[in-house]
Amino acid sequence: MYSDIKKNKIKTAFIISAFILVITLIVYYVCMAFDLGAVSIIIALMISIISAWSSYYYSDKIILSLNKARPATHEENAKLVNILDGLMVSSGLTVKPRLYIVEDAQPNAFATGRNPQNSIICVTTGLLEKLDYYELEGVIAHELSHIKNYDICLSAIVTVMVGLVVMLSDLVSRMLFWSHGRDRDNDNKGNAILMLIGLVALILSPIFGELMRLAISRRREFLADASAVELTRNPKGLISALQKLEEDSNQLKTANNSTAHMYIVSPFKKGAKNKKKSSSVWSTHPSTEDRIEALKNLK
Numbered sequence: 001m002y003s004d005i006k007k008n009k010i011k012t013a014f015i016i017s018a019f020i021l022v023i024t025l026i027v028y029y030v031c032m033a034f035d036l037g038a039v040s041i042i043i044a045l046m047i048s049i050i051s052a053w054s055s056y057y058y059s060d061k062i063i064l065s066l067n068k069a070r071p072a073t074h075e076e077n078a079k080l081v082n083i084l085d086g087l088m089v090s091s092g093l094t095v096k097p098r099l100y101i102v103e104d105a106q107p108n109a110f111a112t113g114r115n116p117q118n119s120i121i122c123v124t125t126g127l128l129e130k131l132d133y134y135e136l137e138g139v140i141a142h143e144l145s146h147i148k149n150y151d152i153c154l155s156a157i158v159t160v161m162v163g164l165v166v167m168l169s170d171l172v173s174r175m176l177f178w179s180h181g182r183d184r185d186n187d188n189k190g191n192a193i194l195m196l197i198g199l200v201a202l203i204l205s206p207i208f209g210e211l212m213r214l215a216i217s218r219r220r221e222f223l224a225d226a227s228a229v230e231l232t233r234n235p236k237g238l239i240s241a242l243q244k245l246e247e248d249s250n251q252l253k254t255a256n257n258s259t260a261h262m263y264i265v266s267p268f269k270k271g272a273k274n275k276k277k278s279s280s281v282w283s284t285h286p287s288t289e290d291r292i293e294a295l296k297n298l299k
Helices: 002-033 039-066 078-091 125-130 133-148 151-182 189-215 219-232 235-247 288-296
Strands: 069-071 098-102 109-115 118-124
Touching (some): 002 039, 002 151, 118 133, 133 235, 219 235, 235 288
Parallel strands (some): 098 118
Antiparallel strands (some): 069 098, 109 118
16 A cells, blocks of 8 residues: 555656646747747746646645535535544544535545645535445545545646646647638748647647546556455445446536546446446546456455
């Protein structure tokens, strides 16, 4: 477990560094296209560093906003609060995660935050309504394990940073289109640079999209499942919960490609009866069937 925590911290540092480099290069070439001269590199560095800092410190707020989550209350969500209080005793965490709710019929959950001291567990109303006590306990234990293993930091950072790169790439592509449309015969340096950065941006977008999937290893789900059983001593609760989550046909309204990997199971439902047996190398989650089989084989 400790080696996985160390690897997650190293991955996070690497991704932040790569993000700063990519943003710096993109902004630098955009500034050069507008003939800003030597000041371009200063502007590029400032923008990239501010973007990285904001992504790190505000990733949880951005993700909660994307999912339209609201804080849970003890009065309305007493069972959820009591389950978390009970699991905190055996989790080894010193700071209790904040609880949030997403109004959606699909049963699902995710954890986010930059570290265990600033962590959040978010569940859907569908999860609270459709799972019994021990099933819900298994899901919360799974998310607590992600927090303890520092999966949340890596996941949140990648989500926000990839989103920013894709947005910037789209902006540069539009700039290239507008510039070409206004002056088709102008072959000046600015247009040439915009064409170059537009091409680079278009290449980077899918690469960073896949980086998100590759950096957030599917192995973390198996580890979180096993760690959850260590907390609850009840593999049947998590197994039953995973079966219910997989079989539910509701679509998560706030789901999108940038946050799908954060949920305990994929929020995208295809409706096929045999979908749980399929899991490609590019999937954000291992198949539920494989996860259940691994839980059954735990000793």
